[in-house]
Amino acid sequence: MSKLGDNLRKFRQAQKLTQKQLAQKAGIPQSIISQLETGSAQSTGSIVELAKALKITAEELKGNLNTTNLREIESQIHFPQFDEMLVRMNILKTEGKLTDEQLRSIENIINSMTKSIHVLMDNFMLLHEKKK
Missing domain, CATH: 1.10.287 (Helix Hairpins)
Structure with a gap:
C-alpha cells in the first residue's frame, strides 16, 4: 500500500467514515478511494477534494508534512x-x-x-x- 493510501485510510477511519461516506462528502466515486487505499492507484486528481472532505491539507494526506x-x-x-x-x-x-x-x-x-x-x-x- 502507498503512503497516500495508508494516510487516506488512517484519516478516514479516524473520522469514522466509510469509503462510501467519504466519497459522498468529496463528490467522487467510491472506487477511487478503494483503489487509493489498496494501492492499485498511486495518484489521483481527487486529492484536494479528499483532503477538504477530511478537513486536512493535501500535504497531510500525501504524507509530505513532517x-x-x-x-x-x-x-x-x-x-x-x-x-x-x-x-x-x-x-x-x-x-x-x-x-x-x-x-x-x-x-x-x-x-x-x-x-x-x-x-x-x-x-x-x-x-x-x-x-x-
Whole structure:
C-alpha cells in the first residue's frame, strides 16, 4: 500500500467514515478511494477534494508534512493583521484617542496572542513527533 493510501485510510477511519461516506462528502466515486487505499492507484486528481472532505491539507494526506516542514512553517508565521492593528493604535494614540497605557495593553494582548499561536504549533509538533 502507498503512503497516500495508508494516510487516506488512517484519516478516514479516524473520522469514522466509510469509503462510501467519504466519497459522498468529496463528490467522487467510491472506487477511487478503494483503489487509493489498496494501492492499485498511486495518484489521483481527487486529492484536494479528499483532503477538504477530511478537513486536512493535501500535504497531510500525501504524507509530505513532517516535523521539519512544520518548524519551517512556524518560523515563517507572521501576522500582518497584528502589525496593521499596532499601526492603527499608534495613530489613535497620536490623535489623543488612546493613552500610552491603553496602547501598551493592546500591544501586550497582541504579543500574547502571537505567543499562544506559537505554543499551539509547538504542541502540535510534539504530538506529531510522538506519532512517529
